[in-house]
Every structure is written in C-alpha cells, then in structure tokens.
Amino acid sequence: MARDHGFHPLRITRIVDETPDARTYVFDARLPYRAGQFVTVRACGTYRSYSMSSSPDVDDELCVTVKRVPGGVVSAWMHAELKAGDVLETTLPSGSFCLRENDTPLIAFAGGSGITPVFSLVKSALAATSRTVRLLTANQDGESVIFRNALDELSRSHSGRFLLRHHLDDRQGWVTADEIRSVAEGALDGDFYVCGPEPYMAFVQGELDRIGVPDDRVLVERFTPAPDSATERAAEPVPEREGTVTVVMRGDRRTVNQRATETLIQTARRAGFSPPFSCEAGDCATCMAQITQGEAKMRVNNALDEDEVAEGWVLTCQGEPVTPHVTVVYD
Ligand SMILES: Cc1cc2nc3c(=O)[nH]c(=O)nc-3n(C[C@H](O)[C@H](O)[C@H](O)COP(=O)(O)OP(=O)(O)OC[C@H]3O[C@@H](n4cnc5c(N)ncnc54)[C@H](O)[C@@H]3O)c2cc1C
Ligand code: FES
The missing domain is CATH 3.10.20.30 (Beta-grasp domain)
Incomplete structure (x- = not known):
C-alpha cells in the first residue's frame, strides 16, 4: 500500500506580507510534518513545491512562504489571486532536508527564498534541541531579507547559542569564501544545510568541500533542478x-x-x-x-x-x- 501522495484541500486563514515580493500563506491545517519539509501545490494546471516556513516544534499554524518569481506561473498567480478563505490543493508534507538526531552544531547557508526551510530548521533546532546554530543569510539588499525581524529576535533571545550573520550584496558584493569559512570555523563536525539560488549553493558547497566538510554532512534543498539533472x-x-x-x-x-x-x-x-x-x-x-x-x-x-x-x-x-x-x- 503506497503512502498518501494525493492532494488535499488546505484553507488559507491569513496572508502575511514579508517583503515586497514574499508572502506567507497561513493554513488552518494541522498536518504532521518535520522542520525543513515541503508540500507540493497543484495549481494553474501544474505542480510546485513550497517548504514550510513554520516549525512543528514552535508554531501552531502551518505556513509556506512564497517569493514571487517575475512571470512565474504559480508564484505570480498565488500573489495576485489568493486571499484568506481560499483553498489550495497540496500533497502531505515530504522531503529529507530535516534535522538529524545528534547534538553537533547546525550550520546553515540560505540565499533569498532559500531561507524558508532553513527558518523552520533553525526554530526547531533552537526550541527542541540543545544544538548550537549558525546561519549566514545572503540577500540582494536589506529590503529583501525574509524573516529578518524574527531571525534577529531569535539571535537576541538565544545569544550564545545562535550566531546570525546577514550578508547584503548591495553593500558587500557577492558572498566570499572567507565569509563561508568563518561561519563554518570550529564546527566542521556539524550538519551543514544549504538552500538558495543555484550559483550560491554551488559556491557554498565548493567552499565546504575545500575546507574538508564531508559530503555526507552537507544537506541541500534545491528549488530548481540541479544543472546536471x-x-x-x-x-x-x-x-x-x-x-x-x-x-x-x-x-x-x-x-x-x-x-x-x-x-x-x-x-x-x-x-x-x-x-x-x-x-x-x-x-x-x-x-x-x-x-x-x-x-x-x-x-x-x-x-x-x-x-x-x-x-x-x-x-x-x-x-x-x-x-x-x-x-x-x-x-
Ligand atoms: C523542494 C522545493 C521547495 C521549494 N520551496 C520554496 C519555498 O519555500 N518558497 C518559494 O518561493 N519557492 C520554493 N520553491 C520553488 C517553487 O517550487 C517554484 O519553483 C517557484 O515558486 C517558481 O515557480 P513559478 O511557477 O512561479 O515559476 P515558473 O513559471 O516555474 O518559472 C519561471 C522562471 O523562473 C525560474 N525560477 C523558478 N524558480 C525560481 C526561483 N525560486 N527563483 C528564481 N527563479 C526561479 C524558472 O527557471 C523559470 O525560468 C521550492 C522548490 C522545491 C523543488
Ligand atoms: S520526485 Fe519530484 S518530480 Fe520526481
């Protein structure tokens, strides 16, 4: 008997503007899921996956956060058409970009909307484990940082356990190898999570490889198919x-x-x-x-x-x- 991979109606209770082009859709559902997982939405005659930005260990409501891709079939439609009370059809949560059972540091690199599953992981790691957490977010500018206030608040309330660095391209240029190394320094035995645009992910993965992080300690979530896919x-x-x-x-x-x-x-x-x-x-x-x-x-x-x-x-x-x-x- 196969697991349930079918589509189920989820009603939107609220929509929250996070940045000029990212919105959080809050659902009334109480589906079981793990931090870092995603649901696949059936809309506009096609399918798109969206990671939960909520944490099952912290948040009562299930949320996904969607960045509008200019001309994007589903994301643009969601931003333009969906309102509270509407119903979306989604699969049950799935995915393996999840917390592992250990006490090693969690080191995450998130670019743009790649923060979505990482936010869920960070919240769960801080609330449900004693792990230390390090996060480098990379964004084009201050205005486009999704969850900035919530992340800053978490770093204040978990100071000593949560090291947070924001990188802004308009001020600092592209993320450098030194920045990646300094976030990873002294925590090479940890679990590394990488999610963001493909060039950013490739750069981070390359640097982690160069400083000796074993492949099996690096978890990646791709929002677009890998180049060799x-x-x-x-x-x-x-x-x-x-x-x-x-x-x-x-x-x-x-x-x-x-x-x-x-x-x-x-x-x-x-x-x-x-x-x-x-x-x-x-x-x-x-x-x-x-x-x-x-x-x-x-x-x-x-x-x-x-x-x-x-x-x-x-x-x-x-x-x-x-x-x-x-x-x-x-x-
Ligand atoms: C496992 C998984 C989890 C995901 N989680 C999230 C999430 O939490 N939040 C979120 O906003 N998106 C997430 N995505 C991406 C999402 O599924 C869609 O790909 C994205 O919303 C674009 O779909 P679209 O129909 O709007 O654009 P499309 O019509 O498919 O694409 C239009 C063009 O934009 C390009 N494009 C596609 N995705 C992106 C992107 N993310 N950034 C820039 N250009 C892109 C395409 O290559 C294409 O050329 C996830 C994808 C996967 C596979
Ligand atoms: S597993 Fe996602 S399209 Fe095949």
Whole structure:
C-alpha cells in the first residue's frame, strides 16, 4: 500500500506580507510534518513545491512562504489571486532536508527564498534541541531579507547559542569564501544545510568541500533542478538502445524504444504525454508511477519508502529502465 501522495484541500486563514515580493500563506491545517519539509501545490494546471516556513516544534499554524518569481506561473498567480478563505490543493508534507538526531552544531547557508526551510530548521533546532546554530543569510539588499525581524529576535533571545550573520550584496558584493569559512570555523563536525539560488549553493558547497566538510554532512534543498539533472540531460541527444518502454496514462497506452540514460519521465514526454512533475530531483513524488512489467533503477529517491519501491512504485524523474521491456503506469 503506497503512502498518501494525493492532494488535499488546505484553507488559507491569513496572508502575511514579508517583503515586497514574499508572502506567507497561513493554513488552518494541522498536518504532521518535520522542520525543513515541503508540500507540493497543484495549481494553474501544474505542480510546485513550497517548504514550510513554520516549525512543528514552535508554531501552531502551518505556513509556506512564497517569493514571487517575475512571470512565474504559480508564484505570480498565488500573489495576485489568493486571499484568506481560499483553498489550495497540496500533497502531505515530504522531503529529507530535516534535522538529524545528534547534538553537533547546525550550520546553515540560505540565499533569498532559500531561507524558508532553513527558518523552520533553525526554530526547531533552537526550541527542541540543545544544538548550537549558525546561519549566514545572503540577500540582494536589506529590503529583501525574509524573516529578518524574527531571525534577529531569535539571535537576541538565544545569544550564545545562535550566531546570525546577514550578508547584503548591495553593500558587500557577492558572498566570499572567507565569509563561508568563518561561519563554518570550529564546527566542521556539524550538519551543514544549504538552500538558495543555484550559483550560491554551488559556491557554498565548493567552499565546504575545500575546507574538508564531508559530503555526507552537507544537506541541500534545491528549488530548481540541479544543472546536471534529468531536465538538463534531456536536451542532449541520446542513442536508442535495445528494448521498449510502454507508458500508460489515463487508459492511453504508448510504446517507444528505450534510449540510453533517459529517465522514464523523459520517455513519457517523448511518447507524447505530459506526466506530472515538480522538483525533478527525487524529492517530491509528484512524478510517481508504478512499474507493472520489468524494472527501473532510481538515481535518487528521497520520497518513496521501501514498501512502495517493493510494490513497483518509482519516481519517474529518477528511474531508468534496467530490463529490456518496462511498462510504467501513471495513475
Ligand atoms: C523542494 C522545493 C521547495 C521549494 N520551496 C520554496 C519555498 O519555500 N518558497 C518559494 O518561493 N519557492 C520554493 N520553491 C520553488 C517553487 O517550487 C517554484 O519553483 C517557484 O515558486 C517558481 O515557480 P513559478 O511557477 O512561479 O515559476 P515558473 O513559471 O516555474 O518559472 C519561471 C522562471 O523562473 C525560474 N525560477 C523558478 N524558480 C525560481 C526561483 N525560486 N527563483 C528564481 N527563479 C526561479 C524558472 O527557471 C523559470 O525560468 C521550492 C522548490 C522545491 C523543488
Ligand atoms: S518530480 Fe519530484 S520526485 Fe520526481
């Protein structure tokens, strides 16, 4: 029996303006979730994931905070159309950008709207653990710092345990290697969390690597697919290989030849379908489908549990056929 990856109505009770282009949507729901997790919203005929900015250890209400992307299909629609009392359809919370069970320092690097899951993690770490917390936020200017007052207040109320640094590009230029090193200094045994625009994340990860932080201590949350993700690879020409993939969606059944390195979702698109997806990183399960013939291997799986995999469920954005004939059924 698969976990509940379906969509559920969540009613908005309040909308809070955080910055000129970021808003918090407060829901009346009491869903179980862990700090750092996200829900996937179904809106405008598509899917988008949004991390909880609330903490299950501190906040009574469940909140997501959405930055408006200029021209963005869902974020711009949410900012323009949604009001208190409206209902959004979302999945149950999921994701693995969560607190680990240990007492080591938590060191976080957040850029722009990447503060959203990090804010949740910081609040939970301070309230529910005895861990020390360090956070570097990076933003274009003072006006765009989401949760600035709340973070400053936390650093005052937890002084000695919570080290907070704000970096503003308009005053300081880009974040430097020295800033990253100074936040990490003396805490290399900690858990590192990174979330923000892709170039910022790549820079932070590169510096953490250079100063000797092991890969398995660095947790990243990507808001956009990684550069080497399935989406990017889709643009490259890929040779055909022996074997077929049959895709079934809403009773429509189409068979195409396999192509080397192609994921099942790419094959489904090549077959003329528009399969559901959101993160394309193996985190959200929006793209899940069931293999009814043959086998596929997932590159990354942060969303399905062992029982689901045993039943043939697969994240199609991550699954590649490993048998000559594969049939994949979207619900
Ligand atoms: C696990 C996960 C958690 C997320 N959590 C949050 C969150 O808490 N808050 C939040 O605001 N967003 C979050 N996102 C990003 C969110 O899902 C959408 O990608 C974002 O709102 C843009 O969607 P859109 O439909 O408005 O824009 P689209 O129409 O999809 O995109 C328009 C253009 O903007 C680019 N773009 C997409 N996302 C961004 C971005 N974040 N910044 C700049 N350019 C972008 C796209 O590449 C595209 O070129 C999360 C994404 C994931 C995968
Ligand atoms: S689209 Fe998110 S796991 Fe595949």
